[in-house]
Amino acid sequence: MRHPLVIGNWKLNGSTEMVKELIVALCNKLSNVIGCDVVIAPPVVYLDLAKHHLGISNSNLTLGAQNVDTNIAGAFTGEVSASMLKDIGAKYIIIGHSERRTYHKESDDNIVKKFTVLKLTGLIPILCIGESEAENQDGKTESVCARQLDAVINHLGVQALENCVIAYEPIWAIGTGKSAKPTQVQAVHKFIRGYIAKHNVEIAENIIILYGGSVNPSNATELFTQLDIDGALVGGASLMADTFVLIVKAAAQAKQNLRSAALT
C-alpha cells in the first residue's frame, strides 16, 4: 500500500522568525505522529535556515523546494539549480505549479526540462497538473491532465514517473476556499492512475497522487478516505502549525482505517 504524504507549500511567505517558530511548533506537534510522510517547502532563501531548525529538533520532516531552473550551472542570473537544491538538503521539488504556469508562462516543454534535471540529480519531482475553471466547465479535466502527463511520458518514457509524485491541483480550487468534492477528486485521481497504468501497471499502482486546492482540517479526512488520494499538497493551511498538523494526522488516521478495513 502507498504511504501517505502531506506537503506544505509555503509559497511566497516567511521570515527568519516565522521559519523558526513554525518549524519548532511542527516538530513538537508531529514528534509522535507516525504513518504519514511530511515535507515542507519554504521559499528557497530560507531552505538552509529550515534545515538548521529541522536538525536542531532532530526531526524526520523532509525539506522540499518550490521550483528549480532547467540549467545546472552557468550564466543564468537569479536562478537556482537542482544540484544546489540537493546540496542544501532538499529532496522533493515542486514543478509545474499553476502559479508558475500562469505568472511565469512555464510551458509543458519547460516543465519537462525541469523534470529531467531533477531526475538526473536524484531529486523527487512533484509534478503539478490540473485544469482551469473554464476547462472544468467544458468537461476538459481529463484531457488537460492527460496532456500534462503526456508531456513527461512522451519525452522521457513512463519509467521517469517511478519514484515521483503527481499533485492534482484544479486551478479553481487553489486559494479559493472552494475545495473540489472528495468524490470528484477521487474520480480524477483514478483517471490519472488508470492513464499511467496504460503504460505501466506497477508504476501506476505505486505512484503517489496528491490533491491540492483549499485543503483544510475540515475537509481533510473525507478527502483522504478516498482510495486514490494519497495525501495533499497544502498551501494556506500549511502556514499555521495547528492546521497543518491536523491535516497530517487526518491523513495518517484515514489511511490506517482504510488499511484495517482491507484486512477485515
Ligand SMILES: O=C(CO)COP(=O)(O)O
Ligand atoms: O496551490 C496549492 C498548493 O500547492 C494549494 O493552495 P491552497 O491550499 O492555499 O489552496
